[in-house]
Amino acid sequence: PRKIIIDTDPGQDDAAAIMLAFGSPEELDVLGITTVAGNVPLSYTSRNARIVCELCGRTDTKVFAGADKPIARKLVTAEHVHGKTGLDGPVLDEPTMPLQTQHSVDFIVETLRSEPEGAVTLCTLGPLTNIGLAFQQAPDIIPRVHELVMMGGGFFEGGNITPAAEFNIYVDPEAADIVFRSGVPIVMMPLDVTHKLLTRKDRVKRMADLGTRPAIAMVEMLEFFERFDVEKYGSDGGPLHDPTVIAYLLKPELFKGRTCNVEIEVKSELTAGMTVVDWWHVTHRKRNAQVIRDVDADGFFDLLIERFARI
Numbered sequence: 001p002r003k004i005i006i007d008t009d010p011g012q013d014d015a016a017a018i019m020l021a022f023g024s025p026e027e028l029d030v031l032g033i034t035t036v037a038g039n040v041p042l043s044y045t046s047r048n049a050r051i052v053c054e055l056c057g058r059t060d061t062k063v064f065a066g067a068d069k070p071i072a073r074k075l076v077t078a079e080h081v082h083g084k085t086g087l088d089g090p091v092l093d094e095p096t097m098p099l100q101t102q103h104s105v106d107f108i109v110e111t112l113r114s115e116p117e118g119a120v121t122l123c124t125l126g127p128l129t130n131i132g133l134a135f136q137q138a139p140d141i142i143p144r145v146h147e148l149v150m151m152g153g154g155f156f157e158g159g160n161i162t163p164a165a166e167f168n169i170y171v172d173p174e175a176a177d178i179v180f181r182s183g184v185p186i187v188m189m190p191l192d193v194t195h196k197l198l199t200r201k202d203r204v205k206r207m208a209d210l211g212t213r214p215a216i217a218m219v220e221m222l223e224f225f226e227r228f229d230v231e232k233y234g235s236d237g238g239p240l241h242d243p244t245v246i247a248y249l250l251k252p253e254l255f256k257g258r259t260c261n262v263e264i265e266v267k268s269e270l271t272a273g274m275t276v277v278d279w280w281h282v283t284h285r286k287r288n289a290q291v292i293r294d295v296d297a298d299g300f301f302d303l304l305i306e307r308f309a310r311i
């Protein structure tokens with residue numbers, strides 16, 4: 001199986017991504033889960049990651065706490081979407097499995113140095129703070145990364161936290177800038193893709209029909225999570241952002257995109273965190289990311305439900 005590190009700020013949709021990875025042990029070996037402050041503060045994201053491991057019976061997973069704030073800015077959180085804990089919805093037990101004592105950044109650096117070159121894929125589901133810090137402190141690890149698959153950004157679709165910026169990039173644009181300039185192979189899952197993956201009633205019902213404890217907890221999480229988009233925009237469910245990252249590793253043929261230049265706006269107040277995607281190749285700037293724009297939504301939900309059934 002492919003070795004991955006999941007860097008995350010759970011978040012109900014992060015939880016769905018972690019579950020998808022746990023449901024796919026033949027393809028994916030989760031070396032560790034590293035948490036970051038994002039949707040909610042670090043103490044909650046570190047708690048939530050362990051709750052998801054326990055829910056899936058994967059208490060052997062190593063969970064590390066990472067950065068509690070962005071590199072150069074004040075933390076912005078998203079309780080308006082995810083609730084106070086980040087996993088609002090189901091009644092959940094407090095986790096009993098331990099949090100590792102090592103810092104996420106040190107774990108990422110150490111793992112990339114000790115594993116064979118090109119063996120580890122980084123999967124990022126939150127602000128890029130931990131990865132930005134790791135690349136800054138230990139640039140020698142950059143060429144050792146197989147690829148970095150991220151949920152973040154938006155281009156034709158615009159932003160979801162400001163008109164210009166998507167949440168994960170907005171929270172820590174400096175970290176995102178380090179990552180996009182690093183030369184690491186990047187696959188980017190922007191809002192342009194994730195907004196095509198709505199938690200429609202028929203899809204959630206298929207999850208509920210699995211009848212297992214993790215599936216039911218996930219359904220209750222998604223019912224809470226989607227309420228923001230349903231109430232505000234009248235949409236047909238909430239956009240299931242983060243599982244796209246794991247789905248891409250399992251079935252890349254579900255996705256279509258283009259390799260282009262992506263730069264991060266770090267200076268402007270109005271457009272901070274904007275991902276400026278050169279989709280039409282109007283510049284000669286370096287094509288540093290595979291930007292995904294289209295997805296087979298039914299295929300994506302079939303995969304999700306098939307893998308949830310294995311937990």
Ligand code: BDR
Pocket residue numbers: 011012013014039078081125126151160166167168241242
């Ligand atoms: C991203 O922000 C968070 O709210 C979600 O977990 C996802 O990673 C979507 O903009």
Ligand code: CA
Pocket residue numbers: 008009010011013014039125126242
């Ligand atoms: Ca997330």
